Amino acid sequence: MDIRTKQKENCPLCETEGDYLHRDLKERLFFNCHGYSWNIRVCKNMTCRHMWIDPSPIKEDLHKLYTEYYTHDLKISIGPLKKFYQEIIEQYFCVMFNYPSRKRGTTKWIWPLLYFFPWRLPLLNRKIMYLPYVKDGRLLEIGFGNGERLGLLSSLGWQAIGVDFDQTSVNNGLREGLRVSLGDVTEQKYPDDYFDAIISSHVIEHIPDPKAWLDECMRILKPGGRLICTTPNNRSLGHSLFERNWRDLDPPRHLHIFSPASLCSLITSEKTRCTTSKVGASTLFDSYWLYKGYDPIVKKNQLNKFAYLLIFEALHIFEWISSAVFRVTGEELVFLVVKQR
Numbered sequence: 001m002d003i004r005t006k007q008k009e010n011c012p013l014c015e016t017e018g019d020y021l022h023r024d025l026k027e028r029l030f031f032n033c034h035g036y037s038w039n040i041r042v043c044k045n046m047t048c049r050h051m052w053i054d055p056s057p058i059k060e061d062l063h064k065l066y067t068e069y070y071t072h073d074l075k076i077s078i079g080p081l082k083k084f085y086q087e088i089i090e091q092y093f094c095v096m097f098n099y100p101s102r103k104r105g106t107t108k109w110i111w112p113l114l115y116f117f118p119w120r121l122p123l124l125n126r127k128i129m130y131l132p133y134v135k136d137g138r139l140l141e142i143g144f145g146n147g148e149r150l151g152l153l154s155s156l157g158w159q160a161i162g163v164d165f166d167q168t169s170v171n172n173g174l175r176e177g178l179r180v181s182l183g184d185v186t187e188q189k190y191p192d193d194y195f196d197a198i199i200s201s202h203v204i205e206h207i208p209d210p211k212a213w214l215d216e217c218m219r220i221l222k223p224g225g226r227l228i229c230t231t232p233n234n235r236s237l238g239h240s241l242f243e244r245n246w247r248d249l250d251p252p253r254h255l256h257i258f259s260p261a262s263l264c265s266l267i268t269s270e271k272t273r274c275t276t277s278k279v280g281a282s283t284l285f286d287s288y289w290l291y292k293g294y295d296p297i298v299k300k301n302q303l304n305k306f307a308y309l310l311i312f313e314a315l316h317i318f319e320w321i322s323s324a325v326f327r328v329t330g331e332e333l334v335f336l337v338v339k340q341r
């Protein structure tokens, strides 16, 4: 595969020169660009500390990096036990995020049992991107991947639309009956002040010009509307522990790896809030196997289901405790902007 690149010596956000942090990294997750080496630079500006890839693939060749990708996974049909669990979770959303209650009977009384597993609550909140209900609200998900979240939010009452640059994701979404379209959000020509909420999970780090991308999001967001993005945290515990083997470096797909400060610097005209979440178990799992020199996807498939559940539960508890002690070390940044009225 031929990927054209360009050098990026200065910080794409504040133009300060960058130091090399990790040199000669290889693509190790999907093995779709052999023969290339990538470096990660960190901004010398101590109030920024943004990280970026150097050299960077040029925009026209980015699609070549996604020929194999995890968002191509199709949803599988669920059994009665999982369906019951989903009804309990929906009841939790109704109470915690003001969604209209549709379920009656046992789930109405059972949902508080979720509080016996407090390390799991952040995972539930993330399923709906921390989004409170807006009656007749219009929602856009940028980069909807396998469509699971878009389907859930539609079923909870949002008029949900998805956009993704990946043809396979769009085909799968259309087959599932979702309202989805192909391309970049900037190509869709949505009207001004159109959406009550825009959500985007782990997309902004793949965007060549995140500032222009966020400006477009703010244009199409209604005054009072919420923009919620998640992205890897370059100050995370996983990055400190596993360094060049940290899974979320993901060269060359991750063009940017934000610090809390560099993410907030993208929007200065509105009130922003940046926190970290406690949902990084799979990042820690993958990083451990990369550190050991194995392919994490192969290792995941080799584990039996019980061991898999046990390891992930332990990792969730570990991250839940550690991020309670060290506040900014969660694997994922959660970026919230409320557009001024």
Ligand SMILES: [Zn+2]
Pocket: 011, 012, 013, 014, 015, 016, 043, 044, 045, 048, 049, 050
């Ligand atoms: Zn910078």
